Amino acid sequence: MRAIVCGAWGKVETLELGELPAPVPKAGEVLIRVHAAGVNYADAIMVGGTYQTKPDFPFSPGLEAAGEIMAVGPGVERARIGERVMAILNHGGFAEQVTARAHEAYPLPQAMDYATAAGFLTAYVSSHVAIRWQGRLEAGESMLVLGAAGGVGLTAVEIGKAMGATVIAGASSAAKLAIAKEHGADHLIDYGRQDLKDEVERLTGGEGVDVCYDPVGGPLFDKALSSLAWGGRILLIGFVAGVPQIPANRLLVKHRAALGSSLRYFRHNRPDQLKASVDELLVWYEAGKLRPLISAQFELARTVEAIRVLTERRVVGKVVVTL
Numbered sequence: 083m084r085a086i087v088c089g090a091w092g093k094v095e096t097l098e099l100g101e102l103p104a105p106v107p108k109a110g111e112v113l114i115r116v117h118a119a120g121v122n123y124a125d126a127i128m129v130g131g132t133y134q135t136k137p138d139f140p141f142s143p144g145l146e147a148a149g150e151i152m153a154v155g156p157g158v159e160r161a162r163i164g165e166r167v168m169a170i171l172n173h174g175g176f177a178e179q180v181t182a183r184a185h186e187a188y189p190l191p192q193a194m195d196y197a198t199a200a201g202f203l204t205a206y207v208s209s210h211v212a213i214r215w216q217g218r219l220e221a222g223e224s225m226l227v228l229g230a231a232g233g234v235g236l237t238a239v240e241i242g243k244a245m246g247a248t249v250i251a252g253a254s255s256a257a258k259l260a261i262a263k264e265h266g267a268d269h270l271i272d273y274g275r276q277d278l279k280d281e282v283e284r285l286t287g288g289e290g291v292d293v294c295y296d297p298v299g300g301p302l303f304d305k306a307l308s309s310l311a312w313g314g315r316i317l318l319i320g321f322v323a324g325v326p327q328i329p330a331n332r333l334l335v336k337h338r339a340a341l342g343s344s345l346r347y348f349r350h351n352r353p354d355q356l357k358a359s360v361d362e363l364l365v366w367y368e369a370g371k372l373r374p375l376i377s378a379q380f381e382l383a384r385t386v387e388a389i390r391v392l393t394e395r396r397v398v399g400k401v402v403v404t405l
């Protein structure tokens with residue numbers, strides 16, 4: 083089958099369009115004919131060899147995909163051949179066929195096309211898991227979202243609104259903030275130009291926010307931590323701008339908490355909560371509360387470009403590769 087092939091750890095540019103043997107579904111797995119695959123920051127990290135999981139060479143990256151079920155492995159009862167699904171993958175999405183664990187291949191809502199579905203799961207489910215189960219965001223609370231026009235950030239804005247919170251979106255430009263506003267953000271902070279802590283203070287009457295959703299890290303983290311209210315929770319989602327250090331004294335006095343959240347580990351440890359997250363998200367999607375933004379689509383042969391627009395900070399929402 084045609085696939086984007088990684089044959090050694092290196093830069094994204096070392097990826098090539100080539101051939102790999104078609105995968106065979108094992109017990110509990112389904113085989114999917116891929117129509118579209120979502121692009122994630124982690125694809126670049128995996129190809130570089132510094133991701134938490136390191137597949138054997140040669141492999142195809144790609145952590146989520148949408149398509150139709152072609153075959154099922156032993157013991158799979160629920161799935162049907164030809165069913166339209168979106169799936170969370172260990173890797174392998176940038177290829178014509180991929181296997182997924184049957185319980186992580188979710189039937190598509192009728193109105194959802196493959197490109198939208200390919201970019202749905204990682205972004206929305208990661209954010210939902212973090213905000214619902216770790217952040218325990220309550221209706222009426224406030225949430226600050228950093229990188230708010232990015233792949234996961236934009237979903238956090240929508241999820242915060244669906245849960246009844248006041249959402250403050252932070253991003254590095256007016257254009258990115260306009261997108262966050264379109265997707266429901268109540269207040270906007272341009273942290274490329276404004277001081278994050280001062281603005282949060284102003285917007286919350288000096289109280290600070292109850293939850294901060296942070297997929298960025300780096301120098302912004304310190305200000306984000308200072309922006310938390312008494313009892314505030316900062317959610318560690320990703321470190322695109324660097325891994326910050328947390329001085330413990332900054333947590334103690336104000337009863338703050340820093341909470342990690344990783345979809346990749348959560349899905350193995352809490353499969354029931356994962357399913358509850360997907361179920362709630364699909365209810366919200368059908369009710370029109372979520373409006374997934376796919377801002378760019380690239381053909382399989384242009385996967386390197388698709389990953390690069392993301393790592394070079396040039397996109398809003400999600401990027402997908404189509405087949």
Ligand SMILES: NC(=O)c1ccc[n+]([C@@H]2O[C@H](COP(=O)([O-])OP(=O)(O)OC[C@H]3O[C@@H](n4cnc5c(N)ncnc54)[C@H](OP(=O)(O)O)[C@@H]3O)[C@@H](O)[C@H]2O)c1
Pocket residue numbers: 122123124204205208229230231232233234235252253254255258297298318319320321322323343344345346392393394395397399
């Ligand atoms: N924990 C989980 O379960 C989980 C799941 C999915 C993704 N993630 C992680 O979350 C992070 C964001 O992923 P994503 O897919 O949302 O990426 P993305 O679309 O590129 O969004 C990241 C945002 O970070 C901001 N940013 C600040 N400094 C940056 C820099 N030096 N380089 C690139 N972006 C920078 C950008 O917004 P501004 O320009 O507005 O600052 C950008 O929109 C990644 O680390 C990813 O691995 C974690």
